[in-house]
Amino acid sequence: xxxxxxxxxxxxxxxxxxxxxxxxxxxxxxxxxxxxxxxxxxxxxxxxxxxxxxxxxxxxxxxxxxxxxxxxxxxxxxxxxxxxxxxxxxxxxxxxxxxxxxxxxxxxxxxxxxxxxxxxxxxxxxxxxxxxxxxxxxxxxxxxxxxxxxxxxxxxxxxxxxxxxxxxxxxxxxxxxxxxxxxxxxxxxxxxxxxxxxxx
Amino acid sequence: xxxxxxxxxxxxxxxxxxxxxxxxxxxxxxxxxxxxxxxxxxxxxxxxxxxxxxxxxxxxxxxxxxxxxxxxxxxxxxxxxxxxxxxxxxxxxxxxxxxxxxxxxxxxxxxxxxxxxxxxxxxxxxxxxxxxxxxxxxxxxxxxxxxxxxxxxxxxxxxxxxxxxxxxxxxxxxxxxxxxxxxxxxxxxxxxxxxxxxxxxxxxxxxxxxxxxxxxxxxxxxxxxxxxxxxxxxxxxxxxxxx
Numbered sequence: 001x002x003x004x005x006x007x008x009x010x011x012x013x014x015x016x017x018x019x020x021x022x023x024x025x026x027x028x029x030x031x032x033x034x035x036x037x038x039x040x041x042x043x044x045x046x047x048x049x050x051x052x053x054x055x056x057x058x059x060x061x062x063x064x065x066x067x068x069x070x071x072x073x074x075x076x077x078x079x080x081x082x083x084x085x086x087x088x089x090x091x092x093x094x095x096x097x098x099x100x101x102x103x104x105x106x107x108x109x110x111x112x113x114x115x116x117x118x119x120x121x122x123x124x125x126x127x128x129x130x131x132x133x134x135x136x137x138x139x140x141x142x143x144x145x146x147x148x149x150x151x152x153x154x155x156x157x158x159x160x161x162x163x164x165x166x167x168x169x170x171x172x173x174x175x176x177x178x179x180x181x182x183x184x185x186x187x188x189x190x191x192x193x194x195x196x197x198x199x200x
Numbered sequence: 201x202x203x204x205x206x207x208x209x210x211x212x213x214x215x216x217x218x219x220x221x222x223x224x225x226x227x228x229x230x231x232x233x234x235x236x237x238x239x240x241x242x243x244x245x246x247x248x249x250x251x252x253x254x255x256x257x258x259x260x261x262x263x264x265x266x267x268x269x270x271x272x273x274x275x276x277x278x279x280x281x282x283x284x285x286x287x288x289x290x291x292x293x294x295x296x297x298x299x300x301x302x303x304x305x306x307x308x309x310x311x312x313x314x315x316x317x318x319x320x321x322x323x324x325x326x327x328x329x330x331x332x333x334x335x336x337x338x339x340x341x342x343x344x345x346x347x348x349x350x351x352x353x354x355x356x357x358x359x360x361x362x363x364x365x366x367x368x369x370x371x372x373x374x375x376x377x378x379x380x381x382x383x384x385x386x387x388x389x390x391x392x393x394x395x396x397x398x399x400x401x402x403x404x405x406x407x408x409x410x411x412x413x414x415x416x417x418x419x420x421x422x423x424x425x426x427x428x429x430x431x432x433x434x435x436x437x438x439x440x441x442x443x
Binding site: 122125129130131133134135139142143145146147149150178181185189192193196197199200 | 348358362
């Protein structure tokens with residue numbers, strides 16, 4: 001419920017800042033929705049492993065003999081369901097609020113689905129590397145934003161081109177490639193990062 | 201050959217190697233830099249469309265090329281450090297990060313200076329320019345992560361993981377000019393077939409690119425020597441070398 005309210009409030013902030021002109025908002029809508037997705041991924045990633053790190057259960061997971069990468073993936077996917085997937089389901093409403101052409105809504109939902117998965121995976125890697133560090137949230141943002149820029153570019157291109165009437169399959173395919181790569185490599189990177197953080 | 205590679209992993213050997221290399225190569229490279237810059241700035245012919253303002257290419261392109269390559273050097277050092285656990289690779293990675301960041305910054309600033317007379321704007325959100333800005337963030341992220349950990353060895357491991365994860369961005373930067381319509385000139389130097397740039401402008405550019413690579417290597421070696429001095433300050437071999 002909190003994440004829904006967060007999305008709604010951030011989407012409301014943009015017209016307040018940019019002016020209520022529907023034509024302008026319609027052009028900017030893909031970018032606005034993608035920035036909302038990125039911000040939510042950043043805030044969620046900051047909290048991914050910190051609770052488990054604080055109370056010692058992360059250390060128990062690491063020595064328990066279960067593959068640490070899969071445990072981390074379970075955590076990341078659970079958080080994705082609550083943040084990214086929720087955004088996907090609610091995005092048509094926001095698209096209507098921001099006057100985006102309705103023909104682009106399927107592309108929007110598909111790109112957000114694949115893209116938020118990528119964002120959650122990269123967020124998990126960043127969180128694994130910064131979980132024990134002081135002021136880790138700021139460092140996490142610094143580390144995460146460069147990694148997520150390709151996803152952002154592909155996602156907004158997909159939706160903008162769909163809004164103009166073109167076929168956006170190539171952008172979705174590129175994002176799907178990133179997602180597949182992330183699904184395979186993120187467990188490795190997260191396990192390595194968590195073990196490094198636990199060593200600190 | 202493997203013996204040679206393992207020799208690089210030894211601090212005393214590397215320190216002596218770096219000192220000799222810097223003593224002999226730095227003067228040559230600095231002279232070559234002066235030659236390249238003078239050739240490019242004074243003797244290369246003016247461009248028929250851009251006139252003389254294109255000459256900043258002789259700083260801009262070498263800086264950008266070495267900045268991109270430098271990230272791979274850093275990522276490779278990270279890989280060596282993680283897989284073979286060679287401490288010298290940690291030192292190398294830590295040495296490359298600020299140098300790469302500085303080169304990226306130089307590329308962005310010279311590009312901006314070039315852009316003002318040719319495109320009319322100091323900054324445009326073009327694909328390649330934005331990707332170079334992201335590369336700067338990646339470098340600065342590695343520097344920040346090194347500073348965040350107190351334990352040096354753990355810091356190096358974390359940065360190795362980060363550099364390896366960041367390498368996905370480099371091919372995207374490289375291909376970005378081909379994938380998106382942009383203001384940036386598409387690649388003129390080709391390894392096969394005719395280059396789109398004239399020979400009289402190409403040679404000083406290639407010279408400067410080579411010089412920047414050599415300077416990068418020398419500056420990284422200087423940084424590594426400083427790091428070795430800091431870490432092994434009281435070691436017997438170091439006191440012997442310093443006299």
